[in-house]
Amino acid sequence: MTLLLALLLAATPSLPDLQQRLAEERAAAQKLAGRESTLLGRLAELERLIELESRALRAAQVRLRAATVRLAESETHAREAETKVAKATEALEPRLFARYKMGREGYLRFLLGSRSIGEVLRRRRIFNALLEADLDALAVLKIEVEGARAARNELAAANAELGQSVQMESDRRASLQQRIDQQKQVLAAVQEEKGVHEQAARELEEAERNLTTRLREIERARLTPGKPLLIAPEIRLEASIRRARGRLSFPVVGGRVEVHFGRTTDPRFGTVTLQHGIDVRAPLGAPVRAVWGGKVVHAGWFKGYGNLLIVDHGRGIFSLMAHLDQLERAVGDGVRAGEEVGTVGDTGSLKGPYLYFELRDRQRPLDPERWLHRARRGPPLLAGTKGGAVR
Structure with a gap:
């Protein structure tokens, strides 16, 4: 138990340090609030705020577990200390009471009852030995009492x-839920209000243009002589x-194509969008796999696409996997067909977890x-289901 407590405390920063660091990150995120007027920006x-609050909640939960372990240890120490005091008192009390009743006169009678000088000396040695034993017992009792006091203070x-840890965990949980509720309100507006839905569609078109620009930059970086390469020459x-x-190979085993490539019309609002990829509905956290061997040329956040992974498969062919929860490869990593490169998520998504x-x-x-291999595409859903073509 002590080792567990030590490991938990060693792995966890002090509460003031933790609060300060999270407060600084939260303040930095709040500074950006309001500056970004776009829907995708909000x-x-x-x-980002949800991620910060999630980290704060996890840290608070670690502190809470450590505090619970420490409390259990302290309760054990307190009980043991009180037991030791009780035993020491029980052993010493009769002797101290007998010595009190004897008094000084009793001590003299004990010595004067001797028949010879030798017996007087012998009785005196015995009495002194008993006195030293009692003093030692008193010293032990004092130590045990101090230990019990320290154990009560520790408790x-x-x-x-x-x-404090319970309160901190409760505050972080409430703050996280507040951010999640705000996100749900924005996402609900996308699905229920035509103006917001159309705004989202326009911003996603702009995000697609930015993505095309990013791919063009990757191509130029690979082909420009004398410039450090982002990827291998070929x-x-x-x-x-x-x-x-x-x-x-299909990127998500068991995933279903929900929105197809090409022009799609939202059944609720009649919004027409041009889909440059496919939406694959799959559970949150489902493994996402490379469809062919290649090298990772982008791994990170991209506006409108959340966590985005781009793999260069050579011969000018790229695959793009967006809205990932976890990125399991970094720029420059080689991948083989079927290797896991991330997990299905909802980062940057307007309609929950899925793979774009x-x-x-x-x-x-x-x-x-x-x-893609025809046998592994999965049964398609109608375009517009669960949010239509809007990513």
């Missing part, structure tokens, strides 16, 4: 820390991905369903 701010401090594979049309998947021939979008 959602990005809320996602009081542990109770106070537990109360990815040499056993077979060209261009020869694998119709045979690429694209294939591009340089900057030109390709229909992924013509490249």
